[in-house]
Amino acid sequence: MTALPLSERLVTFSEDDAMIAESAAAFCRERWPVAAVRAELMSAPDASADGFTSALWQDVVALGWTTLGIPEVHGGSGLGFSAAVSLVEAMGRQLAAWPIPASLLAAQALQVPGVTPALAADWLPRIAAGARVALAILDDADWGGAMVACQATPASDHWVLSGDKPYVLDAEGADLLLVLAGCEDGTPVVACVDRADGTAFTAAPHTLIDETRRAASLTLNGVAVPASHVITGDAAIEMRRSLLVGGALLAAADATGAAQAALNLTVQYLVNRTQFGRPIGSYQALKHPTVDALNAIESARSLVYHAATLWSREGLSATTEVACRMAKVQSAEALLFIGDRSVQFHGGMGFTYDCDAQLYLRRALFLHGHFGDPAHHRRRLGAMLALLTGATTCND
């Protein structure tokens, strides 16, 4: 296999990637133990509005996490977007939910050809410097919807947005928002909304099943956005694709990290808990499904890093899109399986709020649908059958 040139390997991982992964894992372990997670659950008495403090966000920014995928000329690191996969995996592992994905996805979208250079030159450095970003993507619960229900009406030198955008993660603390909207005739636009412009909209908080996160449903009522900040036509379509497919990849990375932690929690319990005179992990009814979970998680991890490799090699090509969708399907299912089994295998304890198994299961239930559930992605993959088998070598 080492005879294969780098450009043909299904997974590559540079030294830079490895450094980022290691430092991210260490930071998340140190700063976000389970105690921190529980303190910031939405139902916890002293939880922050954002789910994390501004001090923590500043430290995340200081590590350079918001510079990935942004060119150095715009204050970025010059490292690629796909390196974010390691960051998000590390966050998932510690059940962190800091709005890194939104920042990095917005940065990718702003670099789509056709986006006004002045807008990119304004926003990219701010994102790199840690401006908080929210993505208002959905019209409703359907990730396959047209995303054009929020109406965008052109006026003299601006557009006017009116409509509801539900399920917007980290909306309340956001400085910058990307809002998917539509013209009267249904053609998509992307509006870049700067809160500094005094843009007013109402936000009604959701009660998410994953209490580590925060989201709100936004109501925009005649919100004015400068024409220079509204992207239309093919660029808008490509921005949307970048957000949806990139979002699926990062959600997959999140799920993969969380799944590994859930697996470790489960294994620990199976080794330590005795019943009927033996550690319960010796019973094959528990051992074999746990092995199935391991295999599913390892597969998810391979697909996530494979997709990241393709993204770094060829950007968001059709083959990269296939890999991202595959990663989302596999990782969502893997996390759900281990989350579900973890509760079950913890017995009576597993049924309680205090057992950590529920934290992973709730994350699984949220991530399952986030950026499209497995059925959504499998349907789209079904339409791309010719691209699913590719030039993969069987015996390497």
Place this chain on the structure above:
Amino acid sequence: NGQKVWTTLGHYADYMILLARTDPAAERKYAGLSFFLAPMKIPGVEARPIRKMTNEYGFTETFFTDARIPADCIMGAENQGWAIAMRTLQYERGAEAGAAGGPIFAPMRVADLIALAEATERDGKPATEDPVIQDQLVALAIEERALHASRHRAHIPALVNERPAALPLSEKLRGTELQRRLRLFAVGLQGAAGGVYVGDHSAVNGGEWQRAYMNNFGATIGGGTSQVQANIVGEMVLGLPK
């Protein structure tokens, strides 16, 4: 004296790998075994063919009755046989399995399955246009891609550092079980033609999928069954108790 089973091509071979007990008094089960490259075409050695479920041959039961194996046929030291046998199993069970197992282990590909589906009609249209079939093809394609990507990831230390043994020790389990389901799906795709076998005039691809599916049990049972593999992964990778 004694017998061995599953001697591959035993009725053709001039020599066979023979692991025999040379020290019956040895305390431990695995001590007291020696590894021979034993001649088969000598008095006292009889190879009886085993008929596989596929109606094919390929293995024998080999019976030894006062057979004299020359002393220079021993490989390594006397009573060192277990270590040598374990080494050969590494070649059989590991990533090199393709080399050791020959065509029985030649993997069938989802691409072939898709070609089969394209050539198969359901409700008057290619089966690839049936959304239910399509979804099953997608699921198998995802598994196959994951298998291949895992083989590449296994070579990157930074991406396997938490459980470095997970991918190598689960490779056989994952690969052979995917092949089983892939081949079984192929048979199911064929409609009534899935119910005929090699030799029937209507058999698709000469009944190759049917034969391949049944032969695949050689892979999920032989070389350590999938269930034993699951125990090995659970115990050696996850540290679950025996």
